[in-house]
Structures are given as structure tokens and as C-alpha cells.
Amino acid sequence: MSFFRNQFANVVEWQEFRDDMIFYKWSNREIKKGSRLIIRPGQDAIFLNNGKIEGVFRDEGEYDIESQIIPFLSTLKGFKFGFNSGMRVEVLFVNTKEFIVKWGTKNAINIPAPGLPGGMPIRANGTFNFKVDDYIALIDQIAGVRDQYVVEDVRIRITSVLDQLLMKWITREGKDMFNLQSNAFEISKGIQEDLDMQMIKSGITITGFNVMSFSYPKEVQEMITKNASHGMVGNIDRYQQISITDGLASGKMSGGGTASDMAGMMMGMNMANKMLNQMNQQQQNQPAPSQNDGTTSQMRPSEQKRPNFCPNCGTKTGEGNFCSNCGHKLT
Template identity: 75%
Template sequence: MVFFRGQFANVVEWEEFRDDMIFWKWSNREIKKGSKLIIRPGQDAIFLNNGKIEGVFHDDGEYNVESQITPFLSTLKGFKFGFNSGMRVEVLFVNTKEFVVKWGTKNAINIPTPELPGGMPIRANGTFQFKVNDYIALIDKIAGVKNSYLVEDVKIRITAILDQLLMKWISQEGKNMFNLQANSFEIANGIRDDLDMQIIDSGMTITGFTIMSFNYPKEIQEMITKNASHGMIGDLGRYQQVSMTDGIASGKVKGGGAASDMAGMMMGMNMANEMMKNMKQNQEESTSKQETQAVTTNQKKPNFCPNCGEKTSGANFCSNCGQKLV
């Protein structure tokens, strides 16, 4: 009899578990007398009867359905397992972890900007995080008609509206189109709030949204890099010298040819000019300093000795008493 009875018992568990699966439904089967419920870490088990929640079990472990589960079900707590009859319910297993998803724009987003009449094509990439937070909404909107739900399903839904949200938040007033990374935190926060409003009615919430980088067209990126180089170096003359030096060092201007000779001559002339400028400047500064000192010295000499009153005639010492005059 024990052997026969064991044929009716079953194990209620997440049989098709995947890390990228949000929920999985154990359905269309009857829970027999002596059945076991297995809940693994990171899972919740929801007992459903006619689409309504009977009970939610959070703690992982192995449970006897008859003695440890049924007494806690809302409307089925008085259910008695018969020899040939079982309990017809559905069990929805939910993955409780926070999912991290990578995203990236498939096509460039054309952002309107006064600097470029045709708009600026921009690509972006990053990550977003989400998790299930409302089981009633999840069952009502999704689990009621699906037996499983994957992260890819959420990603498709998010990326379908992401381009529009990027355009919305990038186009906000005051954004520097040529340095969007500086505003990435503000843009990401705005997108996160909008995305959360899109999926909250499905029982999920966006817990984070980040923008790792903005990518410009090659020509725009080269212009941004060149402008940054000009700003770092300070003046066009030094920028040309550095560019020439980089060209020789990188092999783009190779030695032994006319180009290298010309580059060497230009660098030599520039260096000679700089040296002459520095020497002339130093000489002018030295002459000016000497003249200033001479004027200052002459102004300090008295016409008459302060000690004896003898006329000094521009001397450093008094000819009568020897008093120092400077």
C-alpha cells in the first residue's frame, strides 16, 4: 500500500530554472497527498487557485504540502487530501534577485542641435537593473497568461522606448551636446524614472539605470578631440610643434626623406626663433632693470651733506666730513 500511495506523491519545484528567467509556473497538475514543496534560495513560491493568490512562501527549504503548506492557504486551509483525490492549484515560482541588463542603441539617435542644422547622430550604451516588486500586478498582467517570462522579454520592452527617452532627456535645455558625458548622471536619472513608470503596472520596478558612454560620429569626435588638445596646449604655435614632434615620433613623418628634412628644418627654425625671442626678452629686461636702479640711485643722493652742509656734487661720500651719502 505504501508503494502504491507513493505513486501519487509528487515534488513541486522550479523544474526549468534559469538565471535569466523571471518566473516559472508549475501548472495543470494535481498536488497529491504526501507531496513536497522545494523552494531554493532566491525564489518565492506563490500558490494560486482560480487565478487568485492563496499564499506566498519566501523561505527556502523543503516542505510537506499537507502539513506545512495547506494550513496557511487562505481559502484552502480546510482542504483534506483523499486517497484518490488531490489539490488542483497552480504554483508560481518567482526569481527575487535584481537583474542587470546591458543595453545599447541599435541605430544612431538624431538629436536636434543649433550647432548642426541636420541634428547630431549619437549612440549610447549602458546597463539597467530591475526586479519584481508586486506579485498581484505581475499575475494580473503577465503570469495570468504566460507560463514563464524571461529577462529578454523585459529588455525588448525597454529598448522599444529607450531611443525616445534618450532623445527627450538629451534635448533638455542647457545640455552641452559636445560633452554629454558630463550630464550622463542627470540624463540617466530622468530615463530611469520614465522607464519605471512604463513597467510598474506589470509588477516590476527599475532599480537603476546607467549610461556608460556616448559615441559621436568619427568626424565630430575628431573635432572634439582637436578642440580639447588646443585648449590643453594653449596656443596654436605650440600645438603645431607638438603635432610635428608626434608625427616624427609615430613614424608618420619618416627620416631620410624630403618630408623629414623639411620637418627638421621647420623645427630647427622654430626652436631658433624661440631662443632669439627669449634672449632678446632677457636683454630687454636686464637693461630696463639697470636703468631703473640707476634712476633710483640718483634720486636717493642728496645735494648737500646732511652732517656738515657741504655741497655733495653727486659724490657717494661728503668731501668735507666723509659722511656716506648713499
């Protein structure tokens, strides 16, 4: 009974294909006469004999192993199926697509910062891209001892060194600790290069790395937000006005208590000071008297205003330059 069972042809394929699986090894089975190889889109099939690559097949389709595959194998091209013998090889199916993986720091990273002896705790998140690039290195380092490899395995490996790389590139060249997002591209590029140097030894290339956002402690984030608001309004007086207005609008300063009274007084004083400042500025901006030949023009005595009553005796004045009652000079 076993004699006939060994003669049955089999199908060499990746039966349980998963999008998150990097490779799958068809092994520990004997390829029989009449067997077929099925390569689906996005897959490469690698024939292995004693851990060495015999042939790599990339074109999708269905193939007769005896007539279409064996003639292209390096050391097994002359293999002939016997009446009761099969070919013992391993077939490694590799997912050729580019994988996109999300990442995030599990714990806060304490980045050295001025005035903070323990460092500033920062979290970050983003994505990285990778694909299999070197089949020989992949087999030597991973596939030689594993039957399958999934995206989660790569993610765990990368996140294990990510904290050190983030600290390295964040602290490099004295970056602004309170505005790391502006340096996200440079930080991402540096981390990608370092990760690629580590993963390429396993046949995997890091094709992209992105830091999407940095997260600060709540207190630090509030300080950054306030500082940005202060920079937006331009001066502390206006910032205080906006803060008070926001407080009244949100109801935090509503009611007849001391807080709301003080807020109203501050707003009134600020408005009054603002009006006085505007008046002073207007007076300062008034044009100076016109000059002629370097001397300031003055009103002639006849052009000066004559008083309606004599400052000496109080008699109503007329058109003359002297008081008609006491003779006091009026101009």
C-alpha cells in the first residue's frame, strides 16, 4: 500500500499564504515524479539542497518540476526520477512585496536636556518599510533554522534597538528639544541608515523610516503650547489679555467672586493703558512746525490772540492793543 502511495504526484506551493509572512519553507517532503510547482503573484520560489541554493524561480505560474524546473537546477539538473524514488529538496517561498510596519516606543526615552538632570522623557511613533533583498543572507541567517518568518519578528527586532537610535539622532548636533518635529526628517533619515546596516546582514533592506510625531510630558507640552501662543501674539500684555478672555469665555472666571472682579479690573486697566499709549503715540507722531531758513516761524504780535478782558483791571477790551480804562498793554 505504501509503495503506491509514494508514487502519487504532489503539488509544491505556499498553501497558507499570509500577507504578514515573509517566507515559508516547504520541507521534509519528497518531490515525486509528475509533481508541479505553483508560484503565485508576489512570490519567489527557491530550491535548496543541503542548505545551498539550487535555483531561484520568479515568474508566477504552474510548472512541471521534472521538465521545467530540474533542468535549471545547479547540481541537480541531471536528476532522474526512478520507479520508486523521489527528490528530496526544500523549497523556500519568499514574499517579494514591500512591508509597511507601524512602530512606537514602549517606554519614554529620557533625552538629555538643559536644566533637567534626569533628562526629558519623550515618546515617538511612526512607520518603517522593508523588503527581502538578499536571499543568500536570508537563508544563512534566518531561513536555515526557521520554517517561517513573519513581520512581527522583524518589528520586535527593530524596536529592540530603536530607543538607542532615537536618542543618538535626537541629541546629535544640539537639536532643539522643544521642537523635535522640525528635525523629524533628518532624524528619520539617520535612523533608517543605521537600521539598514543592521538588517542587511539578514538579507533585509530598510527601504523607509518615518517619525510621525514626538510626544512630550503633559506639563512640557502645555509650556510649549503657551510659548507658541506668546510668540504668536507678539508680547506678554496681549498674551495676558487673551488668557483672561479665554478664561472668561470658558467660564473659569465667571461669577461675582474675587477672581472675576480682578480679571475685570485688569482688563479695564489694560484697555485704559492701551488708550493712553495710543494717544501719546499720536501726539509724538504729529509733524513738527515748519522751518524756514533754519529758524522757527513765530506769530507776529498782531497775530497773537487778544484777551477779551483786561488782565489788569477787568475791563472788556476792544480792537486796540491797550486797555481803554487803565492803559495796560493787551498783546
